[in-house]
Structures are given as structure tokens and as C-alpha cells.
Amino acid sequence: MRHVPFDGAETYEPDEGWRRVSMAGSDRFSFEWFEKPPGHSSPMHDHENEQVCLVLQGELTVYTEDDEATLGRWDSVHLEPWEAHRVENTGEETAVGLDAFAPGRSFDFWTDRE
Numbered sequence: 001m002r003h004v005p006f007d008g009a010e011t012y013e014p015d016e017g018w019r020r021v022s023m024a025g026s027d028r029f030s031f032e033w034f035e036k037p038p039g040h041s042s043p044m045h046d047h048e049n050e051q052v053c054l055v056l057q058g059e060l061t062v063y064t065e066d067d068e069a070t071l072g073r074w075d076s077v078h079l080e081p082w083e084a085h086r087v088e089n090t091g092e093e094t095a096v097g098l099d100a101f102a103p104g105r106s107f108d109f110w111t112d113r114e
Contacts, residue, residue: 012107015040022107030104036060036095041088049101051079056098059091
């Protein structure tokens with residue numbers, strides 16, 4: 001067993017106010033808790049990982065090249081490997097969510113980007 005206390009977990013802030021926290025996981029799957037301020041959008045990107053995004057608080061809109069879905073509390077979306085997407089907080093409050101990735105990944109995904 002590997003216990004990861006939230007207050008001691010690895011944290012990364014790709015942009016001001018967009019905070020990600022690495023939760024318990026492995027190379028087979030990983031979980032990242034995140035908070036995203038109103039109006040913030042990640043850049044359009046893709047990755048080898050399947051991704052499930054679950055909204056815990058607020059509102060997020062997930063955009064792909066062909067579709068979009070606005071998610072409220074407890075809503076989720078599944079993204080296929082290499083499916084280009086971006087996630088925007090289209091609400092008026094800070095959005096909080098949980099991303100699950102398979103296979104697992106580290107923050108190197110963001111820090112090693114050019």
C-alpha cells in the first residue's frame with residue numbers, strides 16, 4: 001500500500017491558478033486532482049493516455065476537434081488516447097475535478113513540453 005496525503009502530494013501549477021495534485025497511482029493508471037479558475041483553458045493537446053475527467057465542483061467545458069460537452073458537478077467525460085482536447089472553466093467559480101489517466105503519467109507531460 002502507498003498512502004499519499006493530499007497536503008504532502010506532488011503539486012504542479014502549469015498556469016497561475018491552475019493547480020494539479022498527483023494522487024496515488026502507478027504506471028498503469030494515475031489520478032490528478034485539479035482546480036481551475038474561471039475563464040482558464042488548457043491549450044489544445046493530446047497524449048497517449050486515456051483520460052476520464054470528473055467534475056467535483058463548478059463547470060468545465062471539454063472541447064475536442066469535433067465536439068464539446070459542458071460538465072457540471074458529478075458529470076464526467078472520457079477521452080480516447082491521442083484525442084486532441086482542451087478543458088475550459090466556463091463557469092463563474094473555481095472548478096475542481098479529478099482526472100484519471102491510463103496508462104499513468106507524471107507532471108513531465110507538462111514540464112517537458114515546448
